[in-house]
Amino acid sequence: MHLQDFTTYKAVARLSSLAQQPYDLTGGKGLSATRIGRYTCSSCGFDLLYATQRVDDAVLAALQDLADEAGLIAAFQEMKQGAVVNRIDGYASENRQVLHTACRDVFSDAPLEPEASGRAKEELEKLRLFLEKLESGTLTNAQGKPFTTMVQVGIGGSDLGPRAMYLALQGACPSVRSARFIANVDPDDAAEVLSGIDLSRTLFNIVSKSGTTLETLTNEQLVKRALLQAGLDPSRHMIAVTGEGSPMDDPDKYLASFYMFDYIGGRYSATSMVGLVTLGFALGIQPVMEFLAGAHAMDLAAEEPEVTKNLPLLLALLGIWNHNFLGYPSVAVLPYSQPLSRFPAHLQQCDMESNGKSVTRNGSRVCWQTGPIVWGEPGTNGQHAFYQLIHQGTEIVPVEFIGFRKSQYQIDLEVKGTTSQQKLIANMLAQSMALAQGQTSDNPARVFQGNRPNSVLLADQLTPKAMGALLALYENKIAFQGFCWNINSFDQEGVQLGKVLATRLLSLMQGSSASAGGAQEEESTEQALLKQAQVG
Incomplete structure (x- = not known):
């Protein structure tokens, strides 16, 4: 497995140059029918529409080179085969295999x-x-x-x-x-x-x-x-x-x-x-x-070497393009599906606990951005909450929309010529278009700058198989990004310090003399905090 610094890849220099003038989505031809048709990736029942990302063929070619240089497919395959990838070279670590994919590799005669x-x-x-x-x-x-x-x-x-x-x-x-x-x-x-x-x-x-x-x-x-x-x-x-x-x-x-x-x-x-x-x-x-079975199918699809045919890899590299080269610090995952109401919360842990790292797998400090801030809520509720910022705020937030052509319960009603599900999908597509293309106006308060990158992930219906594929899609995306950034996506040292300090505080609450120190000693930080909080 590669243990190479992200900045040393030749493709990184090319992508940095291309990022100086990324594709312009605004204007009449920025989002043509031809572009929408070409920039679509389909796998395991999902279609990723990514014409609304600020990429062109040159960027996609450079992203392919980055994937090849970093050996991302090989690293993913090694993980699935049981390599000890949960480790920091030369330092104490968990030193474990990473085999969540084995949980669904139960349909093969030769796992x-x-x-x-x-x-x-x-x-x-x-x-x-x-x-x-x-x-x-x-x-x-x-x-x-x-x-x-x-x-x-x-x-x-x-x-x-x-x-x-x-x-x-x-x-x-x-x-x-x-x-x-x-x-x-x-x-x-x-x-x-x-x-x-x-x-x-x-x-x-x-x-x-x-x-x-x-x-x-x-x-x-x-x-x-x-x-x-x-x-x-x-x-x-x-x-x-x-x-x-x-x-x-x-x-x-x-x-x-x-x-x-x-x-x-x-x-x-x-x-x-x-x-x-x-x-x-x-x-x-x-x-x-x-x-x-849905998760297993996406695990198999993630081994495709061609980026534009590999949905998890493509999603990962589009995220790297937005984060490392266009400089956007967060990503919003916005499911236009009420059943997915807690899916963004799960992704917050899965992504930020995995790739919220500042040390490489070699044990050195990174000098590039790693995991983004991940957040989100279901649409259309979010449209009446935080969409104002993602459309017109000073902070550009790449968006990953998720939607389904059919509702889950299939209980719907036509009102004014369209069903609720049609209204839901129309709203999602409209938000994608508005973020990408923007709007001009003589009224400065009504100007939408556009060029706000996003993608739309669509499937027919949220079934168990589709949910398994969607879960594995994001798990594999996260793993690919971690491999590319040369970080360990599978430990969580960052949660340990708080646990240690909480144990000390609890010990003080129990009146432990060992933790409290002698009567003549200066009051500890923990004691001072407990005193101010009036706890204990």
Whole structure:
């Protein structure tokens, strides 16, 4: 795998030169029908319309050269085959394989990493048998009634991805069972969820790889207390998704256990048991398999060497063009699909925890921009909120729109000649055009400068297979960008310092003399902060 500085690639110098005069999208011919037809990439049921990006053939050729110089396809293939890519050369690090793709490489007779895919198959079989017991009525509550709700208790990757996937698909596969989520250590989060469910017919899915995550274990105790107060046995209402051999891997405490593995990072774990147990409970095993099949198809598509035919690679390189060469610090992901309401929140973690790095895989400080700020909300709500800034503000924000030609529930109504879904898509396309082309006016307040880069990602309908492909598209985009920037996209050292300091503060709240220091010592920073916050 290449461990080369981003700035040393010959294509970087060419792209820097091309960025001095990027393609002009404004004016009559800036967005012609011919350009729209040519600048489209289709894969796994999705069409990426990127004529509204500030690229031309010269830029695309240079981006292809950058991908080739950086060995991005080879790096991606090495990752899928089990190379230890979660590492910093010459320094202490996690030193792990990165094999979330193995979770969906279960449809091949010759998986790329047989051991990891074999484990994934074993866990899928455990899940199938577990769901069979629920369906057949052999697994019920103490009163012989079926469980109707699952509450997933986890945080970070054990919440954001699974929650986003469930919300995205609950309308695609109607079920008698539903899911809720508890993540925040804020007790109001747990209290709100627990007050709105029938505890006697609820299974709690406690998710922690280490089995020691403070927020999750705290919320687990709140759940146990609620169950005991209701006269229920927690061990008959709780299951675990954890690492094999962790403190949570205990059949006396949990009705069932599923395993997660070190080579699957939390933010990449939605296609592992972290996401699939709750998704399977709510939707059934068949939608789970379709979801995995969609992700697997996108993983295969990501191995195409030609940039303009490789959707994840193209999206990654367009992002690099906007971020590193045109100088735009953020990207907005705006789904024109209410079921994807939490998908931008998942991408915030997946992208910013992955590529929010300032050290190369060689251990040196980077001298180029790495991951952008990722944010977003569903349209059309956002049009009445922050779109003013992306159209006319001084900060240019590249946009990635996501839309579907058909609604999920297929409950619609024609009003004034068009359906709601048609209005939704028309709004999305109109925003894309307006950002790109702009508008002239004698009134300066009504001038839209245009040349605001964006792309439109379209599919027919948000099905389990489409959702799997969409998830893998963004996961693979993030990995490609990290490889290109020569950073480790798979560790998360940046979250550790806050955990250490929080532990110190909690120790002080407990009155630990070791942390508080002697009576004559000067008041510590932690003590001063607690004093001002009046906590403890």
